[in-house]
Amino acid sequence: MQKKGEKQQVYTIKTLNNIADCGLNVFNNENYTVDNDSQSPDGILLRSFNMHDMTLDNNVKAIARAGAGVNNIPVAEYTERGVVVFNTPGANANAVKELVLTTIMASSRNLFAGVEWTKSLQDQGDNIPKLVEAGKKQFVGKEIKGKTLGVIGLGAIGALVANDALDLDMDVMGFDPFISVDTAWNLSRNVQRAMTIEQLFANCDYITVHVPLTDKTKGMFNKETFEIMKPGVHILNFSRGELVNETDMAAAIESGKVGKYITDFPNENILKMKNVIPIPHLGASTKESEENCALMAARQIKEFLETGNIRNSVNFANVELPYVGKKRVTVFHKNIPNMVGQITAALANYSLNIADMMNRSKGEYAYTMIDIDNKVNGEVIPGLKANISEIPGVVTVRVI
Structure with missing residues (x-):
């Protein structure tokens, strides 16, 4: 974005984690230097x-999280300082989707338990085929076709x-009071709309949750909501562990109200529960997802630094x-x-x-x-910035 005759602007980018090369390559030109x-x-x-205990220099203009969640960033503090915080919604969506559908099918067929049991037959020699045939009945599952998700x-x-x-021939019911226009366009018309979340709880054989953790969603799966659900329901949580009240979940599993709990957020409590499929936070752990997130995050920072445009910010419009x-x-x-x-x-x-x-x-x-519209003399810029900065309520000013 350099203009003829002007001194070249060089931006410095710092990374706090390993970022895929395709993301770093976005800054592979004379306008940028990557200096960790x-x-x-x-x-x-x-x-x-975790940036919560990090001292942030006043020169920092933007932060981009190569992922969706920003719990590791003190967003409120940075908002007050005029620092834009970006995330990358949708960049890891396909990776998570594939794992959700995989675990729906695998949990329905008791695949994980069956594999573990089969591995326990080691050293049984020629008896293994007979043992498999005799023992497989304990892992009889169910098909997902015709079930409601x-x-x-x-x-x-x-x-x-x-x-x-x-x-996959499932019936699907969706609930989202804040659905965006873009998502609505992409959503199949065959997805049934639940008017209330209670309606969804009462009618589904499988429930998967994809909402952020807020004061309103924390513990949304609890004793009261479990009571509404169908017996033996499978619950999948690839969003945040805190969406589930774990004490109530343990009781619901023990009573049979919840047939399986599939979670990407294992902890000591979770590992002690039966009928839980604990996954080691693999939702977005694919090479493709990491590259998509890195590329999207880098492009958003680059566009903001060079043009001021903001896309996918969590703290500014x-x-x-x-x-x-x-x-x-x-x-x-x-x-x-x-x-x-x-x-x-001030411009006038x-x-x-x-x-x-x-x-x-x-x-x-x-x-x-x-x-x-005018051609702006470089000597004007410092005075203009100072003039605007003095307006009560102004946080930061840039001239690009």
Whole structure:
């Protein structure tokens, strides 16, 4: 995005975890340097590194998590500082979907228990075939065809699970009061809509959950909700362990209300329960998923640093204004009255005309981007930034 005759802007990128090469290659040009020892980077890429105890330099403008969850990032603190936090929704969706469908089928056929039992026959020699034939009846399962799958959360992962389960001849019921327009377009019309989550609980043989952990969703699987469900229901949790009240889950399994609990989040309590299939957090653990997440995270940081555009931020509204090479002013500020008016007045003080602009808010904060029509003298920029920064409620200002 360098303009002729201008000093080249060089951005520093730091990684806190191993990032796939395809992601790092996004920064393989003269405008970027990847320096993991830098104490003052412009952008940070990470996966699971815990940033809560990390001191963040004031130069950091953006953080991108190569994955969906951001529990390892102090998002609220960074929002107050005007640091954009990106994630990569959908980049690992296919990997999770495949594992969900795999475990639905495998748990229904008692595959995991059967394999473990078969391995225990080691050293039985020629008796093994007879023992297998005699013992296989204890692992008789059921087919998923014609059974009803409930999908809670119809985002990138949930929609894929729902559509592909239909292709496996399952009936599918979905619940998501916040479904996006894009997801609705991609969701099969044959997915039944549950008007309430209780309706889904009461009618499904299998329930898979794909929602974030919030105060409202924490412990959503509990004694009260288990009582609504069909006896022997299989519950799959590839979202967050805390969505399930583990004490109540143990009781529901013991009583037979829950037939199987498949979870990607094992712990000491989980491993003590019977009829649990504990998976070592493999939901997104594929080469393809890691590459997709790395590439998406890197591209989002690069676009933000070079154009100010925001896509897939968890703490600021998405704002995308086509970049045509004009000087662009970007301002993070409190979402309070007359902010845009004060910002444009600051531009007027320098006789600058507005070519295009966009303002979007999310909660207590907002983001304004303004393209300037005039040719801007480099000497004007420091004064302009200082002028806008002095407006009460402004958090950060950049001129690109």
